[in-house]
Every structure is written in C-alpha cells, then in structure tokens.
Amino acid sequence: xxxxxxxxxxxxxxxxxxxxxxxLRVDSGTPVTLAAGALLLCGLFAGKxxxxxxxxxxxxxxxxxxxxxxxxxxxxxxxxxxxxELVKGLAVSLIALVAGTELRLGLIxxxxxxxxxxxxxxxxxxxxxxxxxxxxxxxxxxxMASMTVAQGLAVSALVSTxxxxxxxxxxxxxxxxxxxxxxxxxxxxxxxIIGDLFVMVAFALAAGITKASFGGGLDVAGLLGGVGWxxxxxxxxxxxxxxxxxxxxxxxxxxxxxxxxGLSFTAAEGGARLHLSPLLVSLAAGALVANLDERSGERxxxxxxxxxxxxxxxxxxxxxxGLKLDALVTVGPVALVLVALRGVAIWFSCRKLAPAxxxxxxxxxxxxxxxxxxxxxxxxxxxxxxxxxFGPNVEVLIVAMITAHELVGPVLTRRALSAxxxxxxxxxxxxx
Amino acid sequence: xxxxxxxxxxAALSLLASSRVxxxxxxxxxxxxxxxxxxxxxxxxxxxxxxxxxxxxxxLEGLRPLVALGLGTAGVILGLNLEPRLLRLLPRxxxxxxxxxxxxxFLFVALPLVAPLLLxxxxxxxxxxxxxxxxxxxxxxxxxxxxVLAYRAGRMDRARGLGVALLTMLDDAVGLGVLxxxxxxxxxxHVGEGLGLVCLAVLLGVMCGALLAFLTHSLKDLAExxxxxxxxxxxxxxxxxxxxxxxxxxxxxxxxxxxxxxxRTAERVSRALGRVERPSFLVLVFxxxxxxxxxxxxxxxxxxxxxxxxxxxKVLGGKLAQKLxxxxxxxxxxxxYALIAQGGLALCLVAxxxxxxxxxxxxxxxDVVVVGAVANELLAxxxxxxxxxxxxxxxxxxxxDVEVAT
Numbered sequence: 001x002x003x004x005x006x007x008x009x010x011x012x013x014x015x016x017x018x019x020x021x022x023x024l025r026v027d028s029g030t031p032v033t034l035a036a037g038a039l040l041l042c043g044l045f046a047g048k049x050x051x052x053x054x055x056x057x058x059x060x061x062x063x064x065x066x067x068x069x070x071x072x073x074x075x076x077x078x079x080x081x082x083x084x085e086l087v088k089g090l091a092v093s094l095i096a097l098v099a100g101t102e103l104r105l106g107l108i109x110x111x112x113x114x115x116x117x118x119x120x121x122x123x124x125x126x127x128x129x130x131x132x133x134x135x136x137x138x139x140x141x142x143x144m145a146s147m148t149v150a151q152g153l154a155v156s157a158l159v160s161t162x163x164x165x166x167x168x169x170x171x172x173x174x175x176x177x178x179x180x181x182x183x184x185x186x187x188x189x190x191x192x193i194i195g196d197l198f199v200m201v202a203f204a205l206a207a208g209i210t211k212a213s214f215g216g217g218l219d220v221a222g223l224l225g226g227v228g229w230x231x232x233x234x235x236x237x238x239x240x241x242x243x244x245x246x247x248x249x250x251x252x253x254x255x256x257x258x259x260x261x262g263l264s265f266t267a268a269e270g271g272a273r274l275h276l277s278p279l280l281v282s283l284a285a286g287a288l289v290a291n292l293d294e295r296s297g298e299r300x301x302x303x304x305x306x307x308x309x310x311x312x313x314x315x316x317x318x319x320x321x322g323l324k325l326d327a328l329v330t331v332g333p334v335a336l337v338l339v340a341l342r343g344v345a346i347w348f349s350c351r352k353l354a355p356a357x358x359x360x361x362x363x364x365x366x367x368x369x370x371x372x373x374x375x376x377x378x379x380x381x382x383x384x385x386x387x388x389x390f391g392p393n394v395e396v397l398i399v400a401m402i403t404a405h406e407l408v409g410p411v412l413t414r415r416a417l418s419a420x421x422x423x424x425x426x427x428x429x430x431x432x
Numbered sequence: 433x434x435x436x437x438x439x440x441x442x443a444a445l446s447l448l449a450s451s452r453v454x455x456x457x458x459x460x461x462x463x464x465x466x467x468x469x470x471x472x473x474x475x476x477x478x479x480x481x482x483x484x485x486x487x488x489x490x491x492l493e494g495l496r497p498l499v500a501l502g503l504g505t506a507g508v509i510l511g512l513n514l515e516p517r518l519l520r521l522l523p524r525x526x527x528x529x530x531x532x533x534x535x536x537x538f539l540f541v542a543l544p545l546v547a548p549l550l551l552x553x554x555x556x557x558x559x560x561x562x563x564x565x566x567x568x569x570x571x572x573x574x575x576x577x578x579x580v581l582a583y584r585a586g587r588m589d590r591a592r593g594l595g596v597a598l599l600t601m602l603d604d605a606v607g608l609g610v611l612x613x614x615x616x617x618x619x620x621x622h623v624g625e626g627l628g629l630v631c632l633a634v635l636l637g638v639m640c641g642a643l644l645a646f647l648t649h650s651l652k653d654l655a656e657x658x659x660x661x662x663x664x665x666x667x668x669x670x671x672x673x674x675x676x677x678x679x680x681x682x683x684x685x686x687x688x689x690x691x692x693x694x695x696r697t698a699e700r701v702s703r704a705l706g707r708v709e710r711p712s713f714l715v716l717v718f719x720x721x722x723x724x725x726x727x728x729x730x731x732x733x734x735x736x737x738x739x740x741x742x743x744x745x746k747v748l749g750g751k752l753a754q755k756l757x758x759x760x761x762x763x764x765x766x767x768x769y770a771l772i773a774q775g776g777l778a779l780c781l782v783a784x785x786x787x788x789x790x791x792x793x794x795x796x797x798x799d800v801v802v803v804g805a806v807a808n809e810l811l812a813x814x815x816x817x818x819x820x821x822x823x824x825x826x827x828x829x830x831x832x833d834v835e836v837a838t
C-alpha cells in the first residue's frame with residue numbers, strides 16, 4: 001500500500017503544479033483530456049489505497065475524485081468533469097451489459113416473483129416515508145414553500161420516486177470486485193435492477209402528474225406511451241443489439257473488448273437520444289446473449305473485465321469529482337434527514353418483508369440497497385431540465401443525498417456481501 | 433448525435449478497410465489510401481463543415497479533446513522510438529543523409545513559398561516565415577511504408593527497405609524541430625514568450641515521462657499497466673491542451689524520457705500503446721480531414737507548388753543522401769522516388785499548428801498540407817515503381833491485408 005500512496009501523492013503533486021501553471025496563462029484550453037487522465041491515474045492508485053484500508057476500491061475512486069475535483073482542491077476544473085459525461089454513459093452501459101449476462105432465465109423463474117414482491121414492498125414503503133417527510137418539510141424548503149397543496153403533493157411524489165432509486169452500477173461493480181457468487185448476491189442484484197425498473201415507471205407517472213398540477217394538462221395516452229416506449233422500446237433495441245453481438249462474436253472473433261466498448265457507447269448515446277433507458281437496453285442485450293448462448297455470455301463477462309478497470313476507475317472518480325460539496329451546506333440538514341429516513345425505511349422493510357427462508361436476506365440485504373449513483377443522477381438532471389422553475393433546486397437536494405449515499409453505500413454493500421459469506425476472492429483481477 | 437454518427441461511420445470504414453473488399457488488385461489507389469489511413473482523411477473532408485456539413489464547427493470544437501489525445505499519443509509513440517542506444521550506434525553519414533533529403537525538401541518548399549505568403553496574402557514577415565517553415569517541415573517528412581510493404585512482399589531486399597525506413601524515421605526529428613521553431617515564431621505575441629511555451633511543453637513532457645516510468649515500474653497486472661499507460665498519455669496530452677502548449681512536443685518529450693529512464697518498462701508501455709495506436713491514428717486523421725476548408729481557393733492555388741517543389745526537393749535530396757550515406761547504409765537506386773509518401777506526422781504537425789496558432793494562416797497551411805499529403809500518397813505509388821528492380825518470377829505475392837503505421 002505504501003507504494004500506492006507514494007504514487008498517488010506524486011500524481012496529485014503533478015496535478016497541483018499543472019493547475020498552478022495554468023494560472024500564469026491568460027486563456028486556458030480544453031480541460032477534458034486532462035480530467036480524464038488525472039482521474040484515471042488518481043482513481044487507480046486511490047483504489048489500491050482504499051483496498052489497503054479494507055474498503056472497496058470504488059470508495060477510493062469516489063473519494064479521490066472528490067479531493068481533486070472542482071469542489072475541494074480544485075485541480076480539475078468543472079468544465080473538465082462535465083466533459084466526461086460520455087464516459088459516464090459508457091460505464092453505465094458496460095456495467096448493465098455485464099449485469100445482463102448474470103440474468104439467466106432459470107434464476108428469474110426461481111427468484112423473480114419473490115424479488116418483485118419484496119421490491120414493491122421496499123420501494124413502496126420508502127416512497128411513502130420520503131413522500132410524507134418531503135411534504136412535511138414543504139414550509140422549510142424555499143422552492144416548495146410557495147406551492148399549492150396539490151403542487152406540493154405532486155412535487156413530493158416526484159422527488160420521492162427519485163429518492164427511492166438504487167444503484168445497480170455500484171452493486172455490480174462491488175460484486176465484480178469481490179467475485180461474490182451465490183443466492184444472496186443474485187437476490188441483491190436482481191432487486192436493485194428490478195427496483196430501477198419500478199422507479200422508471202413511477203418517475204414517468206409522477207412527472208406527468210406534476211406537469212398537470214402546474215397547468216400542463218394530464219395527457220394519459222402520452223404518459224403511458226412514453227413509459228411503454230421507454231420500457232418495451234429499450235428491450236426491443238436491446239434485443240437487436242444482442243443479435244449484433246452474437247453475429248460479431250461468431251463472424252469476426254477479434255477485438256471483442258473494443259467492439260463491446262463501441263456497442264455500449266452506441267447504446268448509451270443512441271438510447272439517450274431516442275428517449276430509451278440505456279441501462280435497460282444494455283441489460284436486455286446482455287440477458288438475451290447469455291440466455292441464447294451461455295458461452296458467449298461468459299466471453300462478454302471476461303472481455304468487459306479486461307476493458308472494465310479504466311472505465312470503472314474513470315467513471316467513479318468522475319462521479320466523485322462531480323459531487324457538489326457546497327450543496328451539502330445549503331440543503332444539508334433536510335438532505336441528511338431524508339437520507340436517514342430512507343435508510344430506516346429500507347432497513348425496516350427488509351427486516352419485515354424479506355423471505356424468511358434465508359435469514360441473511362432479513363439481516364444484511366438492506367445494506368446493499370443504500371447506494372445511489374448513475375440512475376439517480378440522471379433522473380435528478382431530468383427533473384432539472386423538465387421543470388425549470390423548481391427543478392434545479394430539486395437537483396441540488398438530490399445530489400446532496402447522493403453525496404452522502406456514495407460515501408457510505410459502497411462500504412455497506414461490500415459489508416453485506418462479506419457478511420453473507422459469498423465473497424470468493426479478496427480481489428478479482430482487472431475489475432473495479 | 434452527429435458525433436455518434438461520425439464515430440459509427442469511422443467504425444464501419446475501419447471494418448471495410450480491414451476487409452478484402454478493398455482488393456489491391458481491383459482498386460490499387462483506394463487500397464493504398466485505406467492501408468495508410470488516408471481514406472479516413474478523405475472521409476473527414478467529405479463529412480466536415482465545408483462539404484456535406486454532417487459535422488458542424490461546433491461539433492469539431494467539442495471534439496478538440498480527442499485531437500489533443502491523438503496528438504499526445506502520436507508524440508509519446510514517436511518519443512518511445514527514440515532509443516538512445518540505437519541512435520548512438522548510427523554512424524554520422526546516416527545522419528548526414530537524413531538531413532540532406534529532409535533539408536532539401538524543406539528548403540525547396542519553404543524558401544519559394546515565403547514569397548506568395550508575403551506578397552499575395554499580405555502577411556507580417558514573422559507569420560509568413562513561420563507558416564513557410566511549417567510547410568517546409570511538412571514537406572521534409574517522408575513515410576517509409578512503401579519500402580516496408582515492398583520488402584515484406586519480397587520486391588525489395590531487406591537491407592534496402594530498412595535503409596529507407598531508417599532515413600524516414602530520422603527526418604521526423606527535422607519536422608518536429610521545425611514545428612518547435614514555427615511555434616516559437618507564431619504561437620505567442622513575441623519570440624521570447626513563444627520560446628517559453630515550447631520549453632514549457634518539453635518540461636511538462638519530461639515530468640510526465642519520469643512520472644509514468646515510476647508509476648509503471650513495478651506494475652505486473654496487464655490491465656493496470658494498460659490503465660496507467662492510457663492515463664499517463666491522457667495526462668500529458670490533456671495538460672498540454674489545458675495550458676495551450678504543444679501536445680505533440682510534450683508527448684515526444686514524455687516518450688523520450690520514458691525510453692531513457694524506463695528501461696524494460698518502456699517496452700511494456702510501448703506494447704500497451706501499440707494496441708491503441710491504429711484506432712487513435714485513424715480518428716485523428718479523420719478529425720484533421722474535418723478541419724479542412726475545401727473552398728479556400730488560395731490554398732488550392734498553393735497546392736501544386738507545394739507538391740511539385742517537394743517532389744523536386746525529394747528527388748535531388750535523395751541523390752545527395754545516397755552520396756553522403758556511402759557504404760554506411762544500403763539504399764535503393766533513385767532513392768528520392770521512395771521518399772514521396774508523406775505520412776501521418778505531417779498531418780500531426782499542421783493539426784498542432786492549427787490548434788495553437790489561431791487565424792486564417794494556420795488554416796491555410798493545414799489545407800495545403802492535407803490536400804498535398806493525399807496527392808503525394810497517390811503519386812508515391814507510381815513513383816515507388818521507379819525504385820524497384822524487376823520482380824523475379826518467384827517473388828511472393830503482396831499481402832493485401834498488410835497494415836503499416838505511417
């Protein structure tokens with residue numbers, strides 16, 4: 001670990017020199033490439049340091065991103081972090097592709113109903129708790145204080161659907177890092193993925209109702225069409241991509257990691273442009289490939305492990321650099337109360353509703369559900385764009401919550417997997 | 433969305449270029465352009481703002497980080513090839529021969545083209561000299577890929593093929609030296625500041641190279657080595673782009689430092705970089721093509737002069753180089769004809785100049801060199817036949833799928 005610390009300090013020292021030298025220039029050039037290189041190197045070595053402390057590598061990536069980012073030491077300017085949005089989309093797609101290869105038909109048949117029921121229970125209870133709290137906080141939140149009761153209810157519902165969301169990205173990255181395998185891990189992964197499907201549907205409905213409450217009119221057909229397109233369109237496009245992957249794997253047989261990176265980039269960018277869910281597109285593609293041809297699924301898994309390290313290190317370090325620490329100051333108290341309430345709601349619902357046949361689920365599952373990352377960021381940004389009058393304030397509140405969840409979530413997820421006894425290796429080569 | 437479409441087009445073209453559709457027997461010129469990557473240059477010109485307009489100037493502005501990364505990668509690869517041990521072993525006549533053919537082409541192009549730049553375009557002397565120097569630098573460069581292909585196909589003996597390749601590698605140094613000079617003259621408001629910026633680029637490269645050597649020193653895992661290598665290259669290119677100094681020169685300094693102090697680590701880094709060399713080169717070439725103003729008639733007027741004078745310079749410089757090399761290096765007859773292909777570094781030089789020297793002049797230099805490079809690539813195929821001795825009946829057939837770095 002000593003070597004990793006020395007290397008991390010040296011990289012940060014060079015970054016400090018570069019940022020100091022930049023002050024001598026009247027006009028600076030593009031900082032995106034610098035941000036990519038710096039976060040990649042810092043992330044990699046911070047991950048090793050975190051591992052030395054018994055923490056997930058992912059926590060190291062996030063913390064070093066926060067440290068060198070624009071809101072702490074300021075070695076990387078904000079424009080550089082924003083320029084890495086493409087990488088974030090790519091990472092989410094890659095992670096979803098791997099997660100899809102884990103979704104075997106047999107597994108879905110085996111745990112699907114139980115997972116869906118538990119998911120509905122956890123999401124429902126968490127939603128109710130957060131919804132109640134937000135509406136109670138209405139007079140304390142400046143952007144909600146002047147709203148009518150109907151508007152307040154609608155906005156509370158909208159924000160609560162975002163707050164409920166989990167993080168498949170973090171869960172899958174930690175599962176990869178620890179090589180965890182077993183029924184508990186499968187249950188946890190299925191739960192976070194299905195939870196996000198629930199959130200997508202609920203978010204679309206809540207957004208439609210909120211628009212109506214602000215005088216936009218309730219377009220039920222448009223609402224259902226939008227939700228249907230996002231869900232079924234994503235699965236359809238995912239199936240097309242799966243066929244492309246199978247054709248490539250049988251016909252070309254070369255440079256598979258490069259091909260998968262290109263495919264994930266296409267899914268991320270194209271999916272976002274077509275109002276589809278990039279996560280669902282890649283998930284469907286991965287699942288179909290694994291169920292049609294098990295060997296191809298394994299090859300994809302192996303190939304992404306090869307290409308995964310730089311993408312994951314960059315993604316999570318960039319996510320850390322993008323965390324607005326100043327947001328914690330302005331809406332911190334309300335955000336922390338919501339974080340605590342969400343945590344208690346998830347813990348309570350898991351304790352009461354998780355299947356009794358496996359005591360590990362009742363005791364440790366809640367820890368794997370605390371993280372929030374890519375999907376929550378995306379929904380918060382969508383609220384900001386769709387509702388310019390109050391959306392940016394909602395985004396600040398949610399980002400403050402994500403900041404807290406990002407710092408404790410990965411640690412808790414790893415602890416859950418460790419406590420369940422399903423971690424197989426200290427570290428899988430070339431993973432997050 | 434446009435950027436996505438373009439990247440997908442590049443991917444499709446990559447598959448096409450590496451397939452057997454472009455059969456050298458049926459479309460020799462097209463196959464040559466595909467093998468050297470210049471097909472991507474033409475695609476860039478076609479899709480860029482001045483022809484079809486699929487990519488807008490705004491899109492190109494957004495893709496500048498990719499250009500910086502491509503230039504940095506090219507620089508680090510060039511720097512890594514500067515093996516001090518090998519360079520020390522080369523006898524002096526080899527350096528004289530390289531300087532002769534590169535210098536001749538430089539002088540044949542730079543000196544005559546100062547006049548139209550000064551008179552017709554009414555430029556200040558310092559800018560005109562800087563631009564003419566850069567045109568000369570681009571003209572001085574040659575690519576040895578025809579020689580490499582010829583000896584791989586058994587149409588040229590190995591010693592002669594390697595001799596040509598060695599000379600073309602050495603003239604890269606001339607090109608980089610002149611780029612530094614042109615940036616000193618034109619990239620800042622006065623020469624002192626320009627010199628400071630070039631020194632800053634080199635210092636940055638040396639620091640990043642030393643750091644990269646230390647970071648990669650004890651890494652055993654291949655994924656970690658690749659990650660650190662990519663991060664190091666992005667760091668040096670990105671820092672240069674951020675500080676608005678030359679990413680290419682910083683990259684060369686980084687690679688050379690790594691080669692000097694890295695020992696065996698440098699070889700491993702070189703192998704890791706080799707995996708991304710071709711894709712990053714093709715994307716860079718495509719983006720350079722997008723930057724061409726195809727409707728600048730002033731630039732078109734300069735192209736025949738650039739190509740013609742360079743040809744003359746190379747032919748005469750080749751004769752001089754043969755005399756100077758003597759027995760130290762085995763070279764083919766009519767060496768100048770083997771040096772007509774211009775290669776990718778010329779594009780890197782003008783791309784860098786265009787990024788760091790704002791204004792119409794650097795744009796015109798880019799237009800002239802890019803169009804000239806395509807013309808030279810097409811001309812080179814015919815010219816290289818003059819170098820080859822008649823093919824023996826037993827010679828092996830050329831491999832159509834051979835790809836070489838330019």
